[in-house]
Amino acid sequence: MNRRKFIRNIVSTSILSLGGISAYQYYQQTQLVPPKKDDFNYKFLTENDRVLLEVITPVFLSGMSYQQSVKLNIIFQNIDSAIIRLSMQTQEELRDLFNLLASAFGRLTLANIWLNWQSASSESVDLFLTEWRDSHLDLLQTAYRGLHKLIIGSVYSEEHSWSTIGYAGSPKIKFAQA
């Protein structure tokens, strides 16, 4: 079974098993506050995706010092720019992942977070990330690896993040005038 079908199966199974709860979750979804305003022309990430990333990203970076902090919108812009350079197939997989996470069913069945993302505690987010990392399901492990690569890569590609890791950046080259 391929990954897309697998995701779809999980979603449809969840819908069947949830019954009335899904309606409540759906209601919760509508209570979401829109993500922080950002003039960047996002080509992949939707507002829903950014709401999700606003919750997950700080947990990914919770150990970093204040000096290292890279603004969330810069991280999201880097993520967006990275994704649109991936193959269309990979982009579709990531779209499925984000949609699934953003849906009530995804939160409930995969991330075990009952309320909507914005009211999830950082402890519960940390817990679900760790569970995904070490899950026996390939799908969840690859989802963790995907989010990890996008978020961590987007942070350490910025100079700010280098201040406390002992990396002073590339040597400065002086070019002789031709």
Add this chain to the structure above:
Amino acid sequence: MFLSEKNTKNYAKDLPAEQIDCDVAIIGSGAGGGIVAEILARSGLSVVIVEEGPLRTSGDFKMREKQAYADLYHEMAGRQTIDKGIQILQGRAVGGSTTVNWTASFRTPKQTLEFWEKNFSIKGLSKDELSPWFSWVETRLNISPWAIAPNKNNQLLAVGAKKLGWSYDVISRNVNGCANLGYCGMGCPINAKQSMLVTTIPSAIQNGAHLISRARAESLIIDNEKVKGVWLSSMNELGQVKQKNVTKIIAKKVILSAGAIGSPSILLRSKAPDPYNTLGKRTFLHPVTASIAKMKEKVEAFYGAPQSIYSDEFLWRDGVSGELGYKIEVPPMHPVLSSTLLVNHGKQHAELMKNFAFYQANLALLRDGFNEDSVGGQVSLDVNDYPRLDYKISDTLWRGLRKAMLSIAELQFAAGAQQVLPLHMDASFQSSWLKTKLLIDKFPSEKLRWQTMSAHVMGGCGMGGDESISVVNSSGTHHQLENLSVIDGSLFPTSLGVNPQLTIYAIAAKLSSQLVQEMNGQLPDDLLNLRL
């Protein structure tokens, strides 16, 4: 010599030609295509070089991962096998991977060439027959052993190997006026690296060749088992197809040099005959396992020539076709690539990154394809006609990965490591060799847990004398289709056991010189003498 704008077109911006007529269309501008282009153009043939990636030059190379991965690599330097078990670093720009590789240059091992001759009936590529071609390329690209002291990352490999009594030596590099910066992987900012971008491609253009960047070869034009040309699609600045089949190239000969994922994919899209079901099979990766050591003193593995010391202690240890042998080298470490290999989040990840400057990294690349249980991967097309690679890790390869991991970790402790972290999702830093050994022995052989990588994609259009186990013959000519050759790393019927660029260069020089003579071109004297 540097590239001028003359004779170059960028299909992301420029208006594509409807039709182009030429003697030879070369698909790809990397280690294979670059050499072929220079030799054919110098021989008076009219040549068009087609490159999927962008044309970038030294002024564009900022020694920043953010820019380099987006611009110069396939899929943001994060190409993966279908099951996401192996991450593949592969260049995608004019110059191909030679624009971003770490410059390690090795002649093909004798054992590999003998294995090819014996098992795949390959003719004309013995050690002696290739030797003059190696010499020619080594002169052309200024390849010689690195004469400057290795950086600390490499030096520690030498220290550990010496302590354990393992063989080690200095790596040859294709550089001229190298400033020992350490950013080869992001494109050389001072044109010291003698990649195709600054050597053969400009020389081909000076000799009349045309270069089209941001253009993908969509499919071959085939008429009655004869190749007549190739259709090109334009690509946008993001590397996505802009418009399909915008240009028709009519050529006497088409040469596929699109690499071991690209070349088979063009043949698949063209529905080329494949009577024995060999196309896209036996794709090899030199699967890499790695470990990180925390040293007492700063290593700063981000500065200095990335690869200058290697150890072949275990490359042929169990014979050519026994347990998989491995070559030990070091990778350079820069923030993005390193931070994404430390697969943790929150406090744990930040703690790991704190000691970044103190880390030394070893890698072992495994020689796949020499053993019956090591058949490599398979290239196929996804629903968008884009290539994908299925590569399953066999039991033999798992044993090899574990043995290799043990060796590189042992070497790090011998070199004075305080702690070692084998790159596996179930690992943490260990403070003694004994503890590390026990940990590695217990690692589950699971594709997503064991962090496996590759920077060398080979095979998929294997050459050989027997049609039933190969795609092209020993000259690179397609078995079924006329006017079509493959000249790049996809020719290899197994992996090599060494970093592939020099092998590709030498074989490309030899095969393209043969082609010139078949096409009645005027081979220049320096090459003509080698043919005699």
